[in-house]
Amino acid sequence: MLEVEQAPESPGIYAWYVRFQASPQDWETKPVDGQDASIEGFLGLLREYASYYEPLPITLRGSAPYGGRWDGVLELDHGVSRREFQLRAEDVDRRERERRERDRDALENTISSQTGRRLLAQFLARATPVFSSPLYIGVAENLNERLQRHRTSYNKAMEWLRTNPNDADRLRADARTFGQRAASRGIAMENLEAWVIDLKVLESNIDAKSLRESAQSAEWLLHRLFAPILGRQ
CATH class of the missing domain: 3.40.1440.10 (GIY-YIG endonuclease)
Incomplete structure (x- = not known):
């Protein structure tokens, strides 16, 4: 632009x-109180990038018996943060739960190392527009x-x-x-x-x-x- x-x-x-834009300052390790502060910061970049593609909420309405009405809003969950990856047993079947847990573990393993964060940033940067x-x-x-x-x-x-x-x-x-x-x-x-x-x-x-x-x-x-x-x- x-x-x-x-x-x-x-x-x-x-x-x-x-x-997707990230620099060495985003993926290089930052020790803080025995933890790598870059992990949460890099996850924040992923959340922000995912938010660019979120559709607007969809309002759903419908008729119910005796003059009642169904009314609610649907919002897309990209499932990028760890909190969003957590699943209750009744939400999905066993195979789907195991698949999502593998996806969660793979993402966490990737962003837990400086090399993983750097490679992921490079992959995402090169994804546009192909x-x-x-x-x-x-x-x-x-x-x-x-x-x-x-x-x-x-x-x-x-x-x-x-x-x-x-x-x-x-x-x-x-x-x-x-x-x-x-x-x-x-x-x-x-x-x-x-x-x-x-x-x-x-x-x-x-x-x-x-x-x-x-x-x-x-x-x-x-x-x-x-x-x-x-x-x-």
Whole structure:
């Protein structure tokens, strides 16, 4: 997002991604009272990264007998923290419980060593965009102008949050633009990157209207296949 002026001034499709960022200060061992303080700090980075992909809560309502009503909210649990890994025996069957316990143990073993934290950080950093889901997919007549508008929207939302720090949840629920949605989740600008398909390079002999229609069709399909978490839903 820091370099969107480099985007081509031509029609195209684009997708925003968020890259996992960690430095040696995050994975190197920090002895404190006989414990490695980096373990909890690194787990905090994983929780934060997982939160970028959390969908908004889903409100469920239904009718019940005698005029009653079912009403509740579902929230996604990524299961990243140790507390979230804990399972009651009645929650899942034995095989599922054992599988989750193995996953929990593997994560704990990984982040309990400096080498494990470093490797995990490197794996996650390299996952974008090959293995990671896009946050947002869009189509534009001018990629350069559109991406700069996203950055302007992000900057305005961040400025608003600096003076209204307690309203992040409200912005997250009411955000109308990608910039507002990214800012409401606390994603740093330097961690956001856009990948583009320049349609003029792809097909230089097709008229602009046909390019636009094809791009819109691709965008429509990609939204339904990949369900970008910060897109219009």
